[in-house]
Amino acid sequence: xxxYDNSIRAFIQVIESKSNxxxxxxxxxxxxxxSNFPEDVEEISEIIENWLQFDSRNxxxxxxxxxxxxxxxxxSIDLDKNLGIANSQSPTKPNQPSLPYKELLDNSIKKNSPxxxxxxxxxxx
Numbered sequence: 001x002x003x004y005d006n007s008i009r010a011f012i013q014v015i016e017s018k019s020n021x022x023x024x025x026x027x028x029x030x031x032x033x034x035s036n037f038p039e040d041v042e043e044i045s046e047i048i049e050n051w052l053q054f055d056s057r058n059x060x061x062x063x064x065x066x067x068x069x070x071x072x073x074x075x076s077i078d079l080d081k082n083l084g085i086a087n088s089q090s091p092t093k094p095n096q097p098s099l100p101y102k103e104l105l106d107n108s109i110k111k112n113s114p115x116x117x118x119x120x121x122x123x124x125x
Contacts, residue, residue, distance in 0.1 A: 001070070001106045004045040010067035011048045012108045018063045020111045026057065034106040065090045066115050 015022070016032075022030070033051065039046050043065055054060045 002041065004041040005101070006068060006071045007045040007048060008041060008105060010071050011066055013067045013071075014060060014063045014103060015108045015112050018060070019061045019114075021063060024115065025116050026060070027109075030109050031113065031115065034109045037102045037105060039102055044101055044105065048067075 029051070033047060037047065048064075051057070052064055
């Protein structure tokens with residue numbers, strides 16, 4: 001995986017596990033961004049990195065950097081070896097995206113956003 005793939009994966013993990021760090025205003029911005037994400041993973045990664053640079057998103061940035069470090073250290077594998085069952089290789093050609101990151105990111109934002117998924121009302125006892 002490239003550093004760009006890892007970046008997107010780390011951000012998705014933050015959205016899914018640390019959504020409480022994201023303000024309603026930030027969720028609104030993420031929805032706007034996700035509707036305009038390009039297909040290119042490098043461009044998506046740059047958009048994410050730029051979005052995280054605001055001081056108000058410092059906690060999100062820290063969570064992202066922690067996830068990125070874990071992903072990067074776990075994905076350092078020897079790519080010269082056949083990694084599949086019976087020495088099979090990936091059907092994905094080199095330099096082609098293997099996952100639709102644009103869709104994964106968009107779905108994660110929609111699934112975890114309190115703007116689209118408000119919490120159920122508390123029952124009075």
